[in-house]
Amino acid sequence: MSKNIVWHQASISKEDRRQKNNHHSCILWFTGLSASGKSTIANEVAKALFHLNVQQYVLDGDNIRHGLNKDLGFTDYDRTENIRRIGEVAKLFVDNGQIVLTAFISPFIADRNIVRSLVEQNEFFEVYVECSVETCESRDPKGLYKKAKNGEIQNFTGISSPYEAPINPEITLNTDKQSVQECVETILQFLKSKNYIG
DSSP states (O other), rough: HHHHHHOOOOSOOOOOOOHHHTTEEEEEEOOOOOTHHHHHHHHHHHHHHHHHTEEEEEEEEEHTTTTTTTTTTTTHHHHHHHHHHHHHHHHHHHHOOOOOEOOOOOOOHHHHHHHHHHHHHSSEEEEEEEOOHHHHHHHHHTHHHHHHHTTTSSSOOOOOOOOOOOSSSSSEEETTSSSSHHHHHHHHHHHHHHHHHO
């Protein structure tokens, strides 16, 4: 990193943006196995927030790998760098006064904790989308589990690469048992209980 870089203070503060938006800003970090329901739930929560006039945006794992992180693979190093970059982008959304919903497998506890450390207390909420490998495999909308078991995909989380489940997530959604709408309602009630949204 160059030593000739100086942080430029913004003319509009995070608090100013929150006040204008009439809601708090934070990261809802959805983590879980592939096909557990992360993206589906995150997008449904975003839709519900949109209808409540809450400024929000979804950062989805596959979508980000089409652009910002298209140079990264799926080695442990690349996965860590993938999450680091997303954490920095998510922090910008928080500074902009928005609720950002991130849907990434993010298999390593240490990587998720690094993102938590980037923002202030009560600005990062880990949402564990808990789902058995068997259920995820039976859904398998992209056919990835089948390819992983056939050896066509290396370093596939849950098959040939480990997933470290959250130890103390702020929210746990069990998509083996809960419907998408029940999961959405759980998230909304959590945000309301903290007075982050009206």
